[in-house]
Amino acid sequence: MDIGIGLFGLGTVGSGVVKILQENADQITKRTGSRLSVKHAVVHNLNKERTGFIQNFPITDNATDILNNPDIQIVVEVMGTLDQAYDIIKRALNAKKHVVTANKDLIASRGQELVTIAETNGVDLFFEAAVAGGIPILRTLSTSFTADEISRVAGIINGTSNFILTQMTTNNLAYANALKLAQDMGFAESDPTNDVEGFDAAYKLIILSNFAFGVQPVLGDLAITGIANVTDADIADANAFGYAIKLLGVAQRVGDTKEAISIEVSPQLVPFSHPLATVHNENNAVLVNGESVGEVMLYGPGAGEMPTANSVLSDLTNVATDLALNTPGHPFNSFNQDLDLAKPSQRIARRFIVVEVDDTPGAMYSVTGMFAAAKISFTDLKQTPAANGTARMVALTHPASDAQLNVIKTTIRNADGINLAAEYKLFS
């Protein structure tokens, strides 16, 4: 069977898709029984010079050249944007074309609407590349964990933040210098907000939570903290206690009967002995805990031309198989359930706390008294002189809830000569 593809976007990912389709055409045909080829591509700027593989088909800036073309069965959206991509995908689905997209922002915010439109039209909508680039995590969750009960999905799912934290740790760079290096090397955009403030990871975690737990969270349901306030002193102190600081996305069942779900993006302390601590620079990893399987980790490139294109190709070949078997129209993820969002009292973890106090007699005693009043006890404690006559107290605690931490934050805010400089969860 000949299957025509219409490509929206010929940038990093789009070019990779074209390369794999052309270079591996025979293998794809052997595996799927179908011949997949790009019939038409739509771009933003027709005057841009394009070379190599991407000259073998017409290029236009008119969406209808693809959407009205009866020879095109699959639309690949790899152009980014929110409203325009939504409009194009919706029109493609209503024209009974299957859609493959890498657009995490769109799928995280309006994915459920598009899934419904795809189902109504009996067509496929796949988006493996939207989470963790080259790591095949979504299809793994939807096909290999069907019968297992997942208790947690956690991962390093933003390569930019991981690159910055790795550089701060291994090369002792200050945050601003590590960010500049990430920008110079093409790992961070000129406006890095989405990456360093945790929003990119949050979009991916929304999609992961949907696949792992069947829930449909919105951005406001997540607790989101980025890495912009991580200091080199925090990293050095964490390292001294045997931990790396990593920006993690963590979705997990919590509560006495695991009745609720906590969905959080934040920098956390990961023991050096844990596999997630060995994920360096721009790489990603996703850890899945299942009641039956135990712990599984998928590691690999979270972005980049060819890794991301490989995930798009995985979706394309799945559509091709559905077409050959006449079975399209099943949702990528059909798991749906309602779970309550975790309360602060249900978000429990050990903590790494940094407090700065006036370096006066009895100051440390009053700090420990505040924590004792909130029923938070320490397992390790270290005090070092800080600047301007203050002392820096770094502590690891026994498990404590966000509710207890909120009590401490209020107490400290109302006290003189003491400042809660940092607070991180310990991942285990």
Ligand SMILES: NC(=O)c1ccc[n+]([C@@H]2O[C@H](COP(=O)([O-])OP(=O)(O)OC[C@H]3O[C@@H](n4cnc5c(N)ncnc54)[C@H](OP(=O)(O)O)[C@@H]3O)[C@@H](O)[C@H]2O)c1
């Ligand atoms: N890059 C990665 O490693 C990666 C990884 C995972 C997911 N993604 C996702 O994949 C998508 C594409 O990323 P990318 O890095 O390939 O982007 P990119 O390099 O900036 O390429 C975007 C492409 O889309 C075209 N385009 C942009 N706006 C358009 C519009 N309104 N109408 C028609 N064409 C338009 C551009 O046209 P011109 O060529 O004319 O400018 C360009 O060809 C995004 O959703 C991104 O989040 C990317």
